[in-house]
Amino acid sequence: MLPCMDSPANATPTPSIKRHAIATRLWHWINAVAVFILIGSGLGISNAHPRLYWGEYGANFDHAWLTLPRWPGWLTIPGHYNLALSRRWHLFFALVLGFALLAFVIASLINRHFRRDLRVRRGEVAPRHLWADAKAHLAFRFHDPARPGAYNTLQKLSYATTIFVLLPLLIVSGLALSPGMDAAWPWLTSIFGGRQSARSVHFVTMAAMSGFVIVHLALVILAGPVNGVRSMITGWWRVPEDGA
């Protein structure tokens, strides 16, 4: 970490640290746009048949475990019902999301981002530590004054869950919906217990991903949005003066 001075307006300059590597920043924004478009177009696709089933088959005469609401136009891409265009958006950005994630994972193994920043140490997942971390969040204290640039444990866990569980699960369950891929790789549907199960998992995982996005945005706003957004653009993050 390189402390540096970048605040000429202040009498007492606050140190900035290089927080995000170029691979992380590029991927973050590409992924953010892809996730946004995939959720919107996915909700548009959902409107074509808003019923979810378990098993291999499932249609109107079969038992649906969940009937979804009709998503309003301000949530869907396009803003009016058009299954063909929703699919065009969805299938193009599915490739963007998939290959961007692949590139980011390779880059983060090479630049040691995962090892350095996302590795959860054994002591961190102890209930006492997690409880303290949760209390600190509730008190809006997000940074360890001793190591302000480091992610806290809940942050590490949620990022790791998103990168290594939610996004891969979305990709695999999405691929399982493709009849062409199913023929070639039958395990795609087998691991979910059928195509309609994969479709249900795809939707539930999307809901979890949306939950992450909402909490992530809320915490960025609470933790200092300008500093946070700037650091994800330029890489430089100003260390908060109070260490909070």
Next chain:
Amino acid sequence: MSAPITRRRLVAGGAIGAGVLLTGCDRAIEIPTVRKILFTGEDMHRGLQRALTDRRALAREFSAAQMSPIFRSNGTRDPGTPAYAALSADNFAAYRLTVTGLVNRPLALSLAQLRSMPARTQITRHDCVEGWSAIGKWTGPMLGNVLKLADIRRDARYIVFRCADLIGGKPYYESIDLIDAFHPQTILAWGMNDAMLTIPHGAPVRLRVERQLGYKHAKYVTGIEAVASLAGIGQGKGGYWEDWVDYDWYAGI
């Protein structure tokens, strides 16, 4: 600049940004270049699937116990034209499936002739573009055998299926390439679930192209045409939905 104002501005900015991006998507797709790029997704998926997987792979087949209790129909449920009504009234005795285009031996096959050909029976999952799936049993000759019977020429690249039904006054048609046309599970089904194909499911003959979505499985097929290019057929995009509603021609995704 105090922090609360900055936050409020950022939240407002973010909300506006999200709104702009959402409506921006609708504006963006009106731009021909954006549309073109977006529509290349189909070619990339097809290219990746064909490059990375076995293009002869068989779709999974199921046991009789795994079949859907009720197999719903979709799209046209009865062509309803006078010509079709006359055919069905006579149990399709006057029906002829024509095989034309780039073939050395054009054919006009009766339903009895099709039924006398060696048939394949397969229990497969039908995946609709809308998201639902149904498992059913299909019986009929392999399309590849019919094309060989017609002595398909080497310059043929696509197989076009002409159908008896109209949607909004426009004739339904579909097309596939030769990889799918000669795939062993691509059959001209005259039987479904151990009975003759019913009218809602495309009697007397429907295409089964098991590695693609439901709208490719043309119903009420009356003509098969081998062609070198899809240009000049319909609006040139290879099918009714492709022409009029922007559906992907390659529906393996």
